[in-house]
Amino acid sequence: GNSVTQMEGPVTLSEEAFLTINCTYTATGYPSLFWYVQYPGEGLQLLLKATKADDKGSNKGFEATYRKETTSFHLEKGSVQVSDSAVYFCALSDRNDYKLSFGAGTTVTVRA
Amino acid sequence: GAVVSQHPSRVICKSGTSVKIECRSLDFQATTMFWYRQFPKQSLMLMATSNEGSKATYEQGVEKDKFLINHASLTLSTLTVTSAHPEDSSFYICSARAGGFSYEQYFGPGTRLTVT
Numbered sequence: 479g480n481s482v483t484q485m486e487g488p489v490t491l492s493e494e495a496f497l498t499i500n501c502t503y504t505a506t507g508y509p510s511l512f513w514y515v516q517y518p519g520e521g522l523q524l525l526l527k528a529t530k531a532d533d534k535g536s537n538k539g540f541e542a543t544y545r546k547e548t549t550s551f552h553l554e555k556g557s558v559q560v561s562d563s564a565v566y567f568c569a570l571s572d573r574n575d576y577k578l579s580f581g582a583g584t585t586v587t588v589r590a
Numbered sequence: 591g592a593v594v595s596q597h598p599s600r601v602i603c604k605s606g607t608s609v610k611i612e613c614r615s616l617d618f619q620a621t622t623m624f625w626y627r628q629f630p631k632q633s634l635m636l637m638a639t640s641n642e643g644s645k646a647t648y649e650q651g652v653e654k655d656k657f658l659i660n661h662a663s664l665t666l667s668t669l670t671v672t673s674a675h676p677e678d679s680s681f682y683i684c685s686a687r688a689g690g691f692s693y694e695q696y697f698g699p700g701t702r703l704t705v706t
Contacts, residue, residue: 510693521596521683521699522634529693567633571693576622578685578695580633 484581499553501568509570511551596698613684619664621689628681
């Protein structure tokens, strides 16, 4: 079956620090990969996505590259802000049934 | 575009009563809607998948008779928690997929259910 494993948190950083959240996956086919962000008290928002190997998704300074050889989709941001404090979820979508499988989520807190 | 709304955003009900949560796709037609449950500080657990005009498909361990899902139109799905108990208190989130070969899901803001 499909599964997603992401780095456990919580992660606490200072403003302008570099952020990396590791994500690896197991899938039977060729999934699409996503990073979702959940701000306090809100629902999930799509942060970025990649649909095939070597694709790079990017948004709001965040980037992640679909690495088929290492089955990974690590999230990175070069300089975080306090407003980036949130829970980040790595997810994959099975192209057969379109179901999303989520990682456990990583709580990121950025301090001024 | 691709906005999904949920109503209500918060609801408090007494044990034994039923609660209905609505999920609407505001600017697109959603052939498939998904219902998730999220416990505090945990990931989302898929409860069921609903396709317009057909019965919902429930994930293993989810009680069909307790969590009634109706997807009556291409823009509306409802989740009814029947005979609610305190352990049903949770954050319920829906998502919608436009259909065809679109894999992307758009999430609603969630509904916080508290059963007293």
